[in-house]
Amino acid sequence: MKKNVILNDHSNCYLINKAVSDKTGRTRFYLHSDSYTSSLLHPENESKYIEVETIALDDFIEEKKILPDIIKMDIESAEPLALKGMKKLLDKERLSSSLSTHLTKITYSKGYLKDRKLKPKDCCYG
Numbered sequence: 001m002k003k004n005v006i007l008n009d010h011s012n013c014y015l016i017n018k019a020v021s022d023k024t025g026r027t028r029f030y031l032h033s034d035s036y037t038s039s040l041l042h043p044e045n046e047s048k049y050i051e052v053e054t055i056a057l058d059d060f061i062e063e064k065k066i067l068p069d070i071i072k073m074d075i076e077s078a079e080p081l082a083l084k085g086m087k088k089l090l091d092k093e094r095l096s097s098s099l100s101t102h103l104t105k106i107t108y109s110k111g112y113l114k115d116r117k118l119k120p121k122d123c124c125y126g
Contacts, residue, residue, distance in 0.1 A: 001015060002015055014060075014064065016055065016060075017053075018052070018053045018054060018055045019040055019052050019053070019054045019055070019075075019078075020054070020055060020056075020057060020073065020075060020078075020081075020082045020085065021040060021054035021055070021056060021078065021081045021082065021085055022056060022081040022082070022084035022085040023054065023056050023085060024054060024055045024056050024059045025053075025054055026051055026052065026053055026054065027040060027051070027052065027054050028040070028049040028050070028051060028052075029049060029050050029051070029052040030048070030049045031048040031049060031050065037076050037077075038076065039075070039076040039077055039078055040054075040075075040078040040081060041076075041077050041078055055085075056085030056086065057071070057082065057085050057086035057089060058085060058086050058087065058088045058089055059085075061086075061088075061089055067089075067092065068089075071086070071089075
């Protein structure tokens with residue numbers, strides 16, 4: 001990713017080696033046998049993990065003094081954690097809502113979209 005940012009001369013990107021979650025701190029990152037599905041969520045059949053630093057997007061936004069227009073994430077089923085960690089941001093009317101996740105029913109039932117009177121079909125594609 002760093003190489004692409006440099007090659008494309010993007011000056012508005014932050015590359016941070018942390019996992020997006022519901023809170024800033026440390027947690028386990030579970031290593032699945034299929035490396036494309038490693039996640040903060042504990043799998044039933046995997047026990048290998050590494051400790052990683054986490055950051056809540058609300059904390060990141062406050063620290064950097066920025067307010068994004070769009071956030072795109074694909075974080076292997078941990079989207080509900082990230083949404084919880086950006087509650088303040090989601091309350092701002094300025095943000096365009098766009099969410100891509102395989103867990104639309106879980107995300108919706110947790111109330112993150114429901115509280116904003118949105119249905120998954122209103123902001124989920126694919």
